[in-house]
Amino acid sequence: MKISTKGRYALRLMLDLALRDSGEPIRLKDVAHRQGISEKYLEQIISVLNKAGYVRSVRGPQGGYVLARAAEEYTAGMILRLTEGSLAPVDCVEAGKGVCDRECGCATQILWKKIDEAISSVVDHVTLEDLVAWQMERTDDYVI
Amino acid sequence: MKISTKGRYALRLMLDLALRDSGEPIRLKDVAHRQGISEKYLEQIISVLNKAGYVRSVRGPQGGYVLARAAEEYTAGMILRLTEGSLAPVDCVEAGKGVCDRECGCATQILWKKIDEAISSVVDHVTLEDLVAWQMERTDDYVI
DNA sequence: GATAATCCCTACAAATTCAATCGGAAATCT
DNA sequence: AGATTTCCGATTGAATTTGTAGGGATTATC
Secondary structure (H helix, E strand, C coil), X not given: CCCCHHHHHHHHHXXXXXXXXXXXXXXXXXXXXXXXXXXXXXXXXXXXXXXXXXXXXXXXXXXXXXXXXXXXXXXXXXXXXXXXXXXXXXXXXXXXXXXXXXXXXXXHHHHHHHHHHHHHHHHCCCEHHHHHHHHHHHCCCCCC | CCCCHHHHHHHHHHHXXXXXXXXXXXXXXXXXXXXXXXXXXXXXXXXXXXXXXCEEEECCCCCEEEECCCHHHCEHHHHHHHHHCCCCCCHHHCCCCCCCXXXXXXXXXXXXXXXXXXXXXXXXXXXHHHHHHHHHXXXXXXXX
């Protein structure tokens, strides 16, 4: 019941981009250094965000990444679901998946549904802009 | 971000015991058959519940397991935390663990905390008795 | 007391997932 | 041309999950 590094790093990556959003591309290498995350690993993660159109990439020198939209247009749920796959606590309450093979009709499903809704109600209402605000409350400089 | 089979099976196991709670011990073999779970694997799981005093065991023929307390005295959170270890979405918001090495001071922690609280507010308020009631609404017989 | 049923314990193993690492190709600025 | 940066796919080591396997201890019943 843990969020993997993929989701956590993706969120920190997007937060990093949002904090330094000036229109100029931000090099992944810099993000990696600031966040203490392997550059190569971050590549894989931002590749997913890029394909989803969450960031825009600029190749070559002076290149890097820029947020595709304003920070308030991203929810934590969007970012986490994209990178984690799903935030549902069990398979059988996931959107696409219909019934579960055996647990169907099982009362525990009601619990899983409630947990799923509780998680969603948080992540779907916290935006990247909220994270930016929280970060700026905590530290004056942007060293995360 | 999934609850493992250990937690899910533990909950179904406890629900099964609660639904058939008559004072007589219930054989693990029967639970395993009803739930379609390997008997040997269930042994490992109930061993944890037994050591925690959540169930009482009776050895020998006509033996089995009985709930140690009334169903309303167990929350889903108790059972899941015992078998899953922790329901916190990331290590750094767990109770015992102090700071996280690097993400400390990071705004994402606030999000993780909110998710953790949302999950807890569900699992700490749903009791085994609730699950029993939900199950009886769904099916007249107790075949889960 | 013998037998059979049941819980109890520990070790092992297959499969999957996680968390990267590695090596290079393609694009682009100067 | 050369340096910089993103892009892409393969591989890998470790950890975790999800069980299996085999036997030991206890006890009700005959």
